[in-house]
Amino acid sequence: MTATLPPVEAAASDAAAATGPAVVDGVAVARLYGEPLFALPQDLYIPPDALEVFLEAFEGPLDLLLYLIRRQNFNILDIPLADVTRQYLAYVEQIRKTNLELASEYLLMAAMLIEIKSRMLLPPKKSDDGSEPEDPRAELVRRLIEYEQMKLAAAGLDRLPVHGRDFLRAQVHVEQALAPRFPEVEVDELRAAWAELMKRARLNQHHTITREQLSVREHMSLVLKRLQGRRFLEFEDLFDVRRGPAVLVVTFVAVLELARERLLEVTQAEAFAPIYVRLAYQSA
Template sequence: MSDLPETAPPLALPDPPAGVDGSSTTPETVDNVAVARLYGEPLFTLPQDLYIPPDALEVFLEAFQGPLDLLLYLIRKQNFNILDIPLAEVTRQYLSYVEQIRRHNLELASEYLLMAAMLIEIKSRMLLPPKKSDDGAEPEDPRAELVRRLLEYEQMKQAAMRLDQLPVLGRDFLRAQIHIEQSLAPRLPEVSVDDLRAAWADLMRRAKLHQHHKISREQLSVREYMSHLLRRLQGQKFVEFEDLFELDRGPQVLVVSFIAMLELSRERLVEITQAEAFAPIYVRLTYEAVARA
């Protein structure tokens, strides 16, 4: 049939044009450009004994997705009633298409041949007298199963087409991206317990380097060092954590000073802060402490 998609016949390269005396007019070189390459080596002339098989260059256009697609195309193309398929005409057209693809691609034609055998079987069953069932009911139309498969396939094909028509991100539209700069007051990160412990461990390590071999007993008061720290912070905006400790007075004084700082922080008289992660730790008086002073 002229309506059916056909496979293109095998293509062959044309012979080089001949001159008046029958000799080839193909130039050996065209501006020193090779006419072909064989295993990476340039060829400046075509071999005289070049043989191109008939199926060397072939273009095959597979217009259908399978046997059901072809059968549905034949039925809808000629406006046949899918519930009353004229199997003789449809089978003839179907076999004509299968014969075309069988000559070029036998492996692809195997799927279509199976459907052709089913059509022939259904047609033969329709030619035989109907066999009544045991309960006396009307026998089922041999085309019923084929019609059911065709209707289901058509529904799935139409659903796939509707899905393909929906807009797809990256194909039909792009997601809008807008960068908005907000001028917010910087929020300083809170000093975690681990940061405070690491700073304290570093102080203890440095204090051991200033130990004196002098044994003495000293009465140390936490309250006294609390007052000392408050006086040290008075009038200062920020004081670095390490500057509040006297490393040369030994670990005992450091421990008391640290406890005094923790006590002041618990009473909300001092504030321990940090500009950013892994930055130096600073201590300052709170607004309540300034108000009391």
Template sequence: MPQAIDGIAVARLYGEPLFRLPTDLYIPPDALEVFLEAFQGPLDLLLYLIRKQNFNILDIPMADVTRQYLQYVDQIRKHNLELAADYLLMAAMLIEIKSRMLLPPKKTDDGAEPEDPRAELVRRLLEYEQMKLAAARLDALPQLGRDFLRAQVTVEQSLTPRFPDVSVDELREAWADILKRAKLHQHHKISREQLSVREYMTVVLKRLQGERFVEFQDLFDVTRGAPVMVVTFIAMLELARERLLELTQAEAFAPIYVRLAYTPA
């Protein structure tokens, strides 16, 4: 252990106390430079200078503001010339406004008072300040992931089996299959029969009474011919439209079943 000079180590090097700085230690001049203010552009810096000294933004003392602005620009030019380009453009605008204010005002053709050279700059500063205040208010609002987290709750529910819906194409194919089988039961007895859709709606409902499921094709009496089957099919469509019965199947391309619509108490 080195002998302590004042009893206090100024640093530690590889775990060992260092009581005296090396004589050949080189520290760059800007190594410990600290920037206390960070601005988001020329307007932000200009607004900061005006508000810091309580200047009236509608009556800006251009000489004082321009001098302070140029002092800051000189500092950033030493470190970042590319960043200083935007600030130099604003500095040129300030110098131009100050020059126009030193000249005697020229009246317009209609005899009205000329516009204040600072008017456009004041308008831009006021608009920027409004946007900056609005952004600060938005940033103060609670944000998901920064100020709060969304709660997630897992709820276990019993899964009830859901039967696939019967498409129109599947219903048409089932109906075409029934017609095809009906042609195998043909006879030449000619008779005129009055068929009522409402009557066959009642027949279908009575057929489904007390049954959990009835296969679609079992509701048709193929021995009575096509007219009866057509009226029976129309009666089923009317009952389905009025939601008095349901058409379902266990899976795709499976047989179609018919049952009375379930109405909860």
């Protein structure tokens, strides 16, 4: 229980309660808003509501009842209703003097406690099947246990870290690169370009039969030489359709091998645009 007074009345009442005027700072008997007061005022008036009494804050009748039981280490399964009801009514009497509307909720629980106590004083009624009659406190005990479980769960959730109260998310600003990022070439577009090359190669077939040793590594070197000193080159310009499909296949494999080894890049400005090839280590 805590009592509070306004600054003026608190200083004056403390001085008046003493047997004699207590001297503060060697001269003044009190201080008012930091200023020394050398004599008590004769017309001091304390309004009736200046003294406010703050009781323990409870969230409802069940919370108060659980507090009374746990404070005195009573067994919740065997509640001594006489003692608990007496303390409960004392608290209700305090809040009834200040807040009758709030006290109505607690009076309902008080009536239930008195009703349970009266049922315990009466002889128990025998059940039809001959079993033991139910304890009148059973329903109240069940509600108290459920309320305590929910209260403990809420307290556990409140102890968890909360964003904005216990921690803040780290925010990092990443500046976007100014260089344009071209869309990647899809496999279907690369296959379509290759099919178009093969179609043009069939139109330039020769009947001369020769045996030519083709090397993928050699054509990889040729492709790198073609791209040397160039910013980029169209995909089709890397192939010589006049040399036949065999050379086209080896050249295409060489391009794929160079792309796999990240020695060149295959790009295009947008979807369905011409495909370009450039050296990977060359600036855009």
